[in-house]
Amino acid sequence: MPNTDTNTKDDSMDEIRLLFETECNDGLDVIESGLLALEAGDDNLDTVNDIFRGAHSIKGGAATFGYTDIADFTHVMETLLDKVRSETFQVSPPLVKVFLESVDCLRAMVEAMDSGDFDKEKTERVKAELSGWLEGAAEESQEAERQGSAEVDSATVSGAQRWQIDFVPESSFLLSGNQPQHIFRALSELGQVTLNPDCSKIPGDTRFDPKAMYLSWSIELEADVSKEQILEEFDWVESECKVEISELPCSNHPVPVNKEDRRAPANSGDRRKMDRRSGKKDAGSIRVDIDKIDIVLNLVGEMVINQSMLSQFNSVNGDSAAAGSSAELDQRLSLLERTTRELQEAVMKIRMLPVSTTFNRYPRLVYDLGSKLDKKVELEITGETTELDKTVLEKIGDPLLHLIRNSLDHGIESPEDRLKAGKSEIGTIHLSASHEGGSVVIRVADDGGGLNTQKIRKKAIQNGVISKEDTLTDQQINDLIFQPGFSTADIVTDVSGRGVGMDVVRNNIEEIGGRVEVHSEAGKGSTFQITLPLTLAILDGQLVKVGDQVYVIPLLSIVETVQVEEDKINMISGNEIVYRLRGEVIPVADMRKLYRVSGADALESFENKQLVIVDTERRSIGLVVDALLDQHQVVIKSLETNYMKIPGMLGATILGDGNVSLIVDVTTLAEPAVKTPEGQVVH
């Protein structure tokens, strides 16, 4: 498509702006996690440096693109951070809080970059708060000076650069009418000036010449100016003096706060020169648009299909062909198969990201909520390097958030209760990720009070989910929290407990092919365990034949398959079919009826039919199919790309023969009108 010049420019501008936005968000993430680490007592100098660097690059970028709001805001933040960095300032919880709020403001500003539609009031407030801290910083250091700890006279112009000026006038300096005090005055207009005169050259004897200049000065200037600007002040006297200007580290005064322990030895409290922690660098990575990866993935999938078609063709026609060439072809084909598999796996890996990209959101959440609820909670994260498909990761964010919020609100008790129960005052939420079998397991475990089984039971009876007569094990009762409209919070808070909750969590997780379970022990805490597929792009499937159609049922959800024995079938009220399997009654769904499969009339006889029992968490369902075919790893193709989401279907796939087959979404099967005889009872 021909693009006009202006368009190209706009496009590249947009691209750069997008890049800036991404960079800002990355920077903010670094700042946030750094701040939380500080809050947690991390006193690594590098952490502060990381935060500072993050703020600095945002400021730079914002200034370049003319987002003055962001630049101004970050400048104040940076100045204050610099104080922290140079250790004139100790990190305290209130300070971290202000910084975190500024991160929020910046996020809002970055998001509303073009519209300018952000909460200006809040931004101003936080900015003022930051400035307030800065002034406080100044006072503090002045106080330090008063206490005689050093010749501090800086810090009123906070965070500015510090210059060391060695000013040595010639002895003839005064003869030409120059007066050093003029220069000093001019300098003090630039910033804070500290004069250290050197009087050592004054002759104490008769050689003293009243017209000669014996003095020299060592001047410290704290001002946000360039070297050139300082030199300008000496322009008039250039030929009659020696001026040497050097940049000083931000501040190397001893500080009024007791942070000697935090200081690296042999480093006079200056963190600026500290190098970034080695090993944390993500060396040699590039940003690639996810769409581009998907195109490659698509092509590779197509290649896998073509390859398997070739193999099939060969095995069918192999006999008729000359035996020798067929054997060689076989060999080549298996080689090709291996390469394509490897290629497919390699491309899949590109889409994988460490779970830390999602986990990193939560320390902040725990921090905020903990202070809001007056609970002391520590979030432990392990296994954050475990990798998951990007799409899975994106979709797991909200359910996890909900679970953590839940643990904080309902799980962890108040500090008083915890002490009474003989536990440590500080509660722990342990967020972990690990590989188990072919899946990734994420756990959210708290050491709180555990689920209140009695309360859940009462509530379930009240809501009509179960009846009074039902006898359920504790585990079964605990599982009830995943039922819609279930919340046992005594008080409905704005944190959680509005009745929507765990069922949404379960739905979201099931949507991406995962499962969630809860284990709880009264008084010791509860654990939510989420089992997720490694990727959404590939699935192990059982191919089944219904009429003239082939469907794919995800292998993970299949419990077992049985040959239908007709005498085990019962018709309930004429149209609901159930199957008795080892004493259990399983509702049966006829796939040809469900999907209106052409080339097949409604089911008349169950003779020679197969029953595929699938587990949908809510219940087991038997699917009647004509025949079981192969088991295959299939590439899931979205139906939404060119069409739209089809209820009851996970997607489609292309089979080895090039035909398209639909993948059954087992989770939606639990919703049709196949009911257990008891109506609503689930377990």
Add this chain to the structure above:
Amino acid sequence: MAENTNDCEELNQYLTFVLDDEEYGVPILTVRGIQGWEKTTPIPNSPDYIRGIINLRGEIVPIVDLRRRFNLEEVPYGPHTVVIVVRVGQGEKQRTVGLVVDAVADVHDINSEDIRSTPDFGEKINNEFVRGLGLIDEKLVIILEIDQLIDWRKVPVDNQVESVAQSSNESAVVEQAETEAA
């Protein structure tokens, strides 16, 4: 992407095809390919004019039967039956769709001044599918508004089929059923 349609209009070239003895046209730049009819995989709970989905070079593409879509009399598919693959929609919402037609006719240049606005067709063909009428000498070509061929906003549900999965779109489903009944 937005210039796409503009370019088409500037080019004024249309691929025409035959459907029930009438000639229809689509802007040639929206056409991605022409292929023979092949078996489709039917989609459960979709309107009957969606014949199903096919594999088009690794992409899943829905196939629309234009005779069914326009409520024309159905004829068995023959050797001339072809699928015209077109790109519909704009910007990021672009989709690839296959259209089943009786036969491909020609490629015509039709100037925009030769395109008349649409008279009321009554019940035979819904007006919303037609962008205008093109005149080539004495011949009439019906220029299609292909973006309207599938109503993407509504979940398509064959009203004869029992709704199995209870989606939140039930109201839309009912609406659709009613429109179709009308």
